[in-house]
Amino acid sequence: MLFKDIKLLDKDFTVKEHQYVVTEGEYIKYAGPQAQAEDGMEVIDGHNRFLMPAFYNTHCHVPMTLLRGYGEGLPLQEWLSSRVFPFEAKYRAQEKYWGAALGACELIRSGCVSISDMYFDLADYGEALYKAGMKANLSNGAVCFDDNEAYKDNNAYRDTQRLLEWLKDHRDGRIRADASIHSEYCSRKKIAAETAEFAGENGMIIQVHVSETRREVEECVARNGYSPVRYMKECGILEHPTVAAHCVWLDDNDMEILKESGTVIAHNPSSNLKLGSGIPPAAEYKRRGLRVTVGTDGASSNNNLNMMEEMHLAAMLCRGRSLDANAIPAAEILRMCTREGALAQGRTDCGLIDAGMKADLIMFDLDRPHLLPDYDTASNIVFSAQASDIVMTMCDGKVLYKDGQLLTVDEQEIKAKAAESFINICSR
Ligand SMILES: [Zn+2]
CATH class of the missing domain: 2.30.40.10 (Urease, subunit C, domain 1)
Known part of the structure; x- marks a missing residue:
């Protein structure tokens, strides 16, 4: 062409x-x-x-399109425990295919070709992204509340193995497997350390949620004596290429740790605003030499997957937050949403x-x-x-x-199947 x-x-x-x-x-x-x-x-x-x-979206939960509008007006912890987790317990693998397919329609229409994604049933919904012609770094964020549970006994490990098997038949590099623990507050040190080891053995990027809300940081300090960023470092996560979503509440030490480790921040403006989590000082992160990229997060905390909107908000918020009309120049915002995102996904070409x-x-x-x-x-x-x-x-x-x-998907069919899936999940 x-x-x-x-x-x-x-x-x-x-x-x-x-x-x-x-x-x-x-x-x-x-x-x-x-x-x-x-x-x-x-x-x-x-x-x-x-x-x-094209855009590279560095933090998403693409099957969460089916949770759009389902759990409004709640702060992060309540939103997760009272709406998201109960819905997800009824959300079947084949339905996630349609949820992801719906997300693909939205992503492609708004110029995004690649996502870093954290969810479950990776091979099932990865198939939808693959068929749509997209790229994705898929990860299953380990959730674990048992101090002694091994990573290999966790569903995240099994699901990632299934994806690795699936990848043997889908070798063009568009879909990749990343490792992940969901967050400090949904994990334990043993499993976090073993996830880091697993990532190291397989040359994987790690996806995590870090310091999204002030409450998360306070509770982490109460539990461990230090911040979520330090937790990730102590568990060995940050020894590997890591994409840390949110990073709204970082102190000087946290910023130093993320800079030293070369960790990539996925800035999620809509989600942070909608859940009332806060506004990270992205311009300051950039000034200190941290790597900042942009992601939509899932469609139930955004509530869309539109990288144009995310880019616009990122550009606006850094100016408002830093009281500087040229906080991150437009060309640099474009780079954060494209090249920097690609590098965060290990896509150097x-x-x-x-x-x-x-x-x-x-x-x-x-x-x-x-x-x-x-x-x-x-x-x-x-x-x-x-x-x-x-x-x-x-x-x-x-x-x-x-x-x-x-051109690669039947949008009418996807919309119908997604709507049908939502009704079926809610009826369970
Ligand atoms: Zn997220």
Whole structure:
């Protein structure tokens, strides 16, 4: 495919006009200013179009689409114990397939090609993401309240093994297995340490929830004498590449630990606002050299999976929180939602428009009233654009979405099956 004479976000995250991009198979073959031969290629006219890397969502629970609106008005702990956990006890593997498929529709429409996800029945719902043409780092967050329980006796281990088996037949690298413990408050030190060992043995990234609410931090300090970040370090988690979701309530020590370990923070603005968890000082994290990426979290605490909205909120909140109108510049926000997210998922060949990178691209229609004048495109994309301005989503060189149509899935069927699944779960 040839994107001809198009405006794009180049590998340095600067906007360039009159560019040409050629994709071949899964990869970008050429990106630059030289006109390219058109023979045999599908040509996309770049007039009034903007091309950039697709979004990498670093914290999600994609089957939770079926819990959208189910548990409103509650703070984190009550929301989990009175609504989420009881629903999940009745949520069957095959239904998670449809929940994830519904999420895939939403993610792809809003320009996201890859998620870091934590849930259960990984192979079952991973299949839905795989069929939709997406990428995902799937993890089952170990939940354990027994000091002596071994990781290998936990369902998280068994479910991850099942995913590893499934991956033997799905080897193109789009779906990956990560290790995970749900959080400090849902784990014990032994199982956390063994999860870290397991990740080390298998070269896996670890996904965790960390310091989401002030209450979580206070209770962790009361239990252990130190913060959730320190807990992750003490258990050996942070010796491995880790994506720590939320990180709303960090002190100086925590920030130092996360910087030293190279841990990636998944900033989840909507979820933190909706559950009343707080606003993390993301600009300060960046200034201190921490790695900050952006995630939607699940659709029951957000309540959607729209990375455009998440990007917009991240850009707004860091300014409001730090009282600085240029706290994290627009181009840097774009990098956090794309390249930095890809790196957090271990996808070193993703998230940049450059020859040799995977062709994970999104294209915007700039011919919209709210995008005129096109004086500062990066700013327009972060602050003015809507997900509905995206007219194409491509993953590994394959077009998943174009001009309002999802090309890899039957959206009508998915919507019907998801609605049916919700009714069945509630009737149990
Ligand atoms: Zn979460």
